[in-house]
Amino acid sequence: MTGGELVSAAKDRFGAFWSVTRSQVYRELPGLASAGYVRPGKLGPRAAQPYAITAAGKRAFRSWLAEPAGSDHARNPLILRLGFGAHHASGQLQQLVEEARVQHQAALASHRTRAAELRKNNADPYLVATAEFGVAYARALLRWLESVPTG
Amino acid sequence: MTGGELVSAAKDRFGAFWSVTRSQVYRELPGLASAGYVRPGKLGPRAAQPYAITAAGKRAFRSWLAEPAGSDHARNPLILRLGFGAHHASGQLQQLVEEARVQHQAALASHRTRAAELRKNNADPYLVATAEFGVAYARALLRWLESVPTG
DNA sequence: AAGGCCATGTAACAAGTTACATGATTAA
DNA sequence: TTAATCATGTAACTTGTTACATGGCCTT
Numbered sequence: 001m002t003g004g005e006l007v008s009a010a011k012d013r014f015g016a017f018w019s020v021t022r023s024q025v026y027r028e029l030p031g032l033a034s035a036g037y038v039r040p041g042k043l044g045p046r047a048a049q050p051y052a053i054t055a056a057g058k059r060a061f062r063s064w065l066a067e068p069a070g071s072d073h074a075r076n077p078l079i080l081r082l083g084f085g086a087h088h089a090s091g092q093l094q095q096l097v098e099e100a101r102v103q104h105q106a107a108l109a110s111h112r113t114r115a116a117e118l119r120k121n122n123a124d125p126y127l128v129a130t131a132e133f134g135v136a137y138a139r140a141l142l143r144w145l146e147s148v149p150t151g
Numbered sequence: 152m153t154g155g156e157l158v159s160a161a162k163d164r165f166g167a168f169w170s171v172t173r174s175q176v177y178r179e180l181p182g183l184a185s186a187g188y189v190r191p192g193k194l195g196p197r198a199a200q201p202y203a204i205t206a207a208g209k210r211a212f213r214s215w216l217a218e219p220a221g222s223d224h225a226r227n228p229l230i231l232r233l234g235f236g237a238h239h240a241s242g243q244l245q246q247l248v249e250e251a252r253v254q255h256q257a258a259l260a261s262h263r264t265r266a267a268e269l270r271k272n273n274a275d276p277y278l279v280a281t282a283e284f285g286v287a288y289a290r291a292l293l294r295w296l297e298s299v300p301t302g
Numbered sequence: 303a304a305g306g307c308c309a310t311g312t313a314a315c316a317a318g319t320t321a322c323a324t325g326a327t328t329a330a
Numbered sequence: 331t332t333a334a335t336c337a338t339g340t341a342a343c344t345t346g347t348t349a350c351a352t353g354g355c356c357t358t
Contacts, residue, residue: 004310014234017225021347026311046310046354065232066243068250072227074168077220079284083165084216085277092217093277099219125300126236126244133230133295140291144284149276155338172319177339197326197338 002048003029013127016111016134032057082148094150101145108138153199154180164278167262167285183208233299245301252296259289 001009003026010020029051032038037057041050053061078100082093111134118128152160154177161171180202183189188208192201204212229251233244262285269279 002310014231017227017230017234019224019346022309022311023313023348024346027345046352048310062238062240065235065239069228069232069247071254072225072229073170074223074225074288076168076223076284078223079168079281080165081216081220082277082284083168083281085275087213088216088277089213096220103222124236126233126239129295129299130230130234132298133227133233133292136291136295137225137288140287141284144280144287147283148280153338170318173339174320174341175318178317197324199338 002044002050004048005050014130016107017130090151093148097145097148097150101142104138104141104145108135108142111135111138153195153201155199156201165281167258168281241302244299248296248299248301252293255289255292255296259286259293262286262289 003022006025007020007022010018010025029038029049033040033051036054037060038051038053041052043049078096081088081096111131115128115131115135118124118131154173157176158171158173161169161176180189180200184191184202187205188211189202189204192203194200229247232239232247262282266279266282266286269275269282
């Protein structure tokens with residue numbers, strides 16, 4: 001695959017849970033190639049450089065999969081602002097909460113339809129589970145938002 | 152406050168939701184000073200450099216608080232691995248899930264006690280809300296984990 | 303075939319992390 | 331008083347983001 005193809009594949013699989021930019025991917029590919037994990041192929045149109053994974057690459061991938069996952073790392077700008085609590089002007093917080101509500105309601109809908117799609121196509125059940133995580137998170141967040149004091 | 156004091160204050164307020172390293176803080180402080188947002192004071196023991204916020208700094212902080220929060224940015228290594236679904240060896244995934252369960256059960260407990268503490272001390276209700284978010288998230292995640300196929 | 307558009311890749315920058323050096327404080 | 335410990339700050343590196351240049355493609 002080329003860098004661009006990798007980016008869109010990644011976005012499709014877990015874009016909502018783990019973002020990746022093209023620059024990151026393009027930066028890594030030459031390094032992976034010189035480490036022997038991928039092998040460059042013939043240039044395509046627009047000077048697109050495809051790579052193929054090697055046996056060593058597959059081994060490295062599998063051993064990465066087996067590593068302990070480590071703790072997750074939330075970066076929620078709304079929570080950050082809420083942490084400053086009483087410094088807010090009166091109407092402000094209400095607006096922040098409202099924006100978050102809209103945002104996560106959209107996310108809820110999109111994860112729901114994605115989960116349904118995947119189930120309909122008998123997709124890999126683990127992949128379905130990631131979409132279900134999206135649903136669960138959005139639902140929890142929306143419910144929690146109801147309880148946030150907006151006075 | 153000195154860099155170290157700022158770091159520990161930040162860790163205390165929202166360490167679970169927005170991590171900050173000392174290096175980041177120490178790097179920013181001179182910049183903030185030359186921008187006029189903080190003013191350096193007399194050096195303390197261990198060459199500790201305290202800073203005081205200026206009026207301009209307070210204004211900048213408040214206008215940052217009022218900015219729209221933007222979308223949140225989850226980085227959950229378990230979800231990432233789940234996204235690769237069927238590539239897992241059989242027992243592996245079960246182990247990942249188990250580790251996550253332990254981790255988030257601990258998080259649930261710590262957010263619960265923190266929320267209770269804060270309520271007991273009549274702390275800022277917004278701050279309480281952040282702890283409640285921690286509880287809600289951990290609960291949702293644990294429930295979701297039950298449904299993840301581990302076969 | 304000319305112009306706008308989109309995909310590919312690069313480069314400069316910002317944010318985050320890890321590892322280190324140094325100077326007080328504490329405890330044996 | 332010496333050794334261990336801990337807090338302060340720095341430096342090098344990695345990861346993530348934004349902005350840019352270029353070249354096929356597609357429409358008219």
